[in-house]
Amino acid sequence: xxxxxxxxxxxxxxxxxxxxxxxxxxxxxxxxxxxxxxxxxxxxxxxxxxxxxxxxxxxxxxxxxxxxxxxxxxxxxxxxxxxxxxxxxxxxxxxxxxxxxxxxxxxxxxxxxxxxxxxxxxxxxxxxxxxxxxxxxxxxxxxxxxxxxxxxxxxxxxxxxxxxxxxxxxxxxxxxxxxxxxxxxxxxxxxxxxxxxxxxxxxxxxxxxxxxxxxxxxxxxxxxxxxxxxxxxxxxxxxxxxxxxxxxxxxxxxxxxxxxxxxxxxxxxxxxxxxxxxxxxxxxxxxxxxxxxxxxxxxxxxxxxxxxxxxxxxxxxxxxxxxxxxx
Ligand code: NDP
Ligand code: DGY
Numbered sequence: 193x194x195x196x197x198x199x200x201x202x203x204x205x206x207x208x209x210x211x212x213x214x215x216x217x218x219x220x221x222x223x224x225x226x227x228x229x230x231x232x233x234x235x236x237x238x239x240x241x242x243x244x245x246x247x248x249x250x251x252x253x254x255x256x257x258x259x260x261x262x263x264x265x266x267x268x269x270x271x272x273x274x275x276x277x278x279x280x281x282x283x284x285x286x287x288x289x290x291x292x293x294x295x296x297x298x299x300x301x302x303x304x305x306x307x308x309x310x311x312x313x314x315x316x317x318x319x320x321x322x323x324x325x326x327x328x329x330x331x332x333x334x335x336x337x338x339x340x341x342x343x344x345x346x347x348x349x350x351x352x353x354x355x356x357x358x359x360x361x362x363x364x365x366x367x368x369x370x371x372x373x374x375x376x377x378x379x380x381x382x383x384x385x386x387x388x389x390x391x392x393x394x395x396x397x398x399x400x401x402x403x404x405x406x407x408x409x410x411x412x413x414x415x416x417x418x419x420x421x422x423x424x425x426x427x428x429x430x431x432x433x434x435x436x437x438x439x440x441x442x443x444x445x446x447x448x449x450x451x452x453x454x455x456x457x458x459x460x461x462x463x464x465x466x467x468x469x470x471x472x473x474x475x476x477x478x479x480x481x482x483x484x485x486x487x488x489x490x491x492x493x494x495x496x497x498x499x500x501x502x503x504x505x506x507x508x509x510x511x512x513x514x515x516x517x518x519x
Contacts, residue, residue, distance in 0.1 A: 204231075205232065206226075215501050221508070231253065245268050245508055246269045247267065248501070249270060253279060254279050269292070271504035272293070273295060273497065274295060276436060277292065292517055293502075294517050295500060302486065303434060304363055306486045307486070310458040310482060312343075314457065315430045315456065317339075343402070349399070349402065351435075352408065354408070357406035372386050373388070373396045375391060402430050404432045409438055415441050416439050417431070417444075418440075419444040422448035455478065458481075460486050
């Protein structure tokens with residue numbers, strides 16, 4: 193391909209080399225990379241995308257009308273290094289006939305594992321225990337010290353039994369979970385595998401010992417977990433969110449945790465990200481916050497990077513895309 197025929201691609205971050213190698217080897221891309229581990233500043237994004245045929249972005253890049261306008265009519269494809277695509281202005285993107293690629297399935301196991309780890313860490317108070325060992329708070333074995341809640345015989349409620357929700361349910365069942373409730377837009381035949389009971393949201397919230405949020409962020413799920421939601425949870429229940437921060441009203445969560453309305457919360461996602469270090473939630477012992485590391489295993493990120501590159505190339509060449517969220 194001659195230099196003039198090369199297609200301009202803007203990559204908004206340093207990504208795992210697996211994906212970069214694919215893009216370089218394709219020999220059709222004039223690659224421009226925001227060569228940093230930190231997010232591209234908005235002004236640089238608007239500049240970098242100008243005239244691009246392809247955009248490879250991350251979940252931290254808000255791809256809205258302004259970015260699409262800045263890109264201009266050349267833009268054929270947006271490929272995001274994530275399964276969540278709530279950062280993309282999908283209606284506008286569809287209207288302009290731009291194709292989209294994302295990374296479902298390849299990160300399901302890693303994210304489900306992390307969710308289970310976070311649930312156990314939160315319910316069994318692992319960060320508090322580690323801290324007590326370090327700060328001398330461990331004086332002796334005490335019958336009621338650092339007691340938490342176990343999964344055996346419990347009821348777990350999964351909000352959004354999609355790919356990741358199902359993988360979480362599969363992993364939790366062998367811990368001796370007695371009832372597995374789930375909610376979503378419709379019952380799922382695959383729920384049979386985990387004896388899942390499709391129930392209304394209110395039933396799930398009030399009957400679960402562990403409420404696990406694994407739905408996508410949509411206008412319907414935005415702010416779903418609010419004061420009313422938490423007021424229906426048992427005082428002994430544990431809330432876990434590995435979906436998106438905006439599903440939760442964090443002021444209401446803080447109130448529920450600090451007043452003893454619920455027992456504990458584990459969050460891998462927050463609003464904003466990063467959560468400011470002086471955020472009230474970080475003052476609470478019964479709140480475990482992780483820095484959005486659900487899919488963070490070396491191999492998963494490498495495979496995500498490959499898939500993102502292959503989605504991008506397919507979008508550029510007009511061929512069948514490996515994983516589009518819609519066609
Ligand atoms: P899926 O599309 O397979 O699952 C999404 C689920 O959300 C579906 O089961 C859907 O239910 C459910 N849902 C949608 N609307 C509602 C609603 N109003 N109430 C309840 N449930 C609803 O996606 P994945 O499982 O692959 O990923 C889910 C999300 O997890 C991603 O969108 C992303 O935000 C997040 N994620 C976070 C990661 C992290 O690092 N913490 C890593 C990877 C993903 P139905 O099928 O009935 O419509
Ligand atoms: C996603 O893919 O949506 C996650 O949040 C990060 O892997």
